[in-house]
Amino acid sequence: MGGPAGSTTRQEQERSRVTRQKLMAAAIDVLVEQGWAGATTGAIAERAGVSRGACQHHFPTRAALVAAAVEHVFHQQVEEIMRRAKGLPESRRRVEPLLNLLSEVHAGPLFMAATHLWVAAVADAELKALLLPLQQQVGREMHRLTLQLLGVDERDREVREAVRATLDLLRGLALANLLHDDTARRRKVLAHQARTLEALLLSKRAPQGPAPRS
DSSP: OOOHHHHHHHHHHHHHHHHHHHHHHHHHHHHHHHHHHHOOHHHHHHHHTSOHHHHHHHOSSHHHHHHHHHHHHHHHHHHHHHHHHTTSOSSGGGHHHHHHHHHHHHTSHHHHHHHHHHHHHTSOHHHHHHHHHHHHHHHHHHHHHHHHHHTOOTTOHHHHHHHHHHHHHHHHHHHHTTTSOOHHHHHHHHHHHHHHHHHHHHHHHSOOOOOOOO
16 A cells, blocks of 8 residues: 555656646747747746756756657647547548548648757757657658558558658648648649549459469
8 A cells, every 4th residue: 555655756756747748848839939949948948837957857958858849749649640530431532531631730830840850950960869760750650550540551562652652742741831821732732642542542452353364
């Protein structure tokens, strides 16, 4: 049976968890609003409502904080995608609404924050060292998730390449959307890509005819 010491430890762990989440959320907000130059440890701590010392206790460097924030928000995005994907049709006509869903998530605050970080990482070795493996992890996870939601065989090389190209397209569209609302054109591009992807997936699922006689 846990005593007062155990209860105190749990409370401290909970306070620590809440503080970390506040800092990570604040890091994304400040990055979106002020970019890497404005996302100082002090600005993030102030937005989170914690002291600079508390911020540095949890995250010794600014780069460590923003990398943790990107990873945290990405996992939140995955949860959002999975939740919203439950409402998509089960037929092959789910491809276009799925691409629209992925596009909406790609164009969210995390993408804008990550864009600031990618640019800054070009000239910041510490930030680049933290972001590169994280970006690779995020890319692999998003690719795996998309294959899963499409219900396709990841062992098929052609399907894998088509999904990879689709995700590259989504990132490009999200980048174009940073300067102005590009929703109308984005919808048209995604509808075209959905038809292309549907045709490929349909050909993969089509029953094979009898083998030709020798």
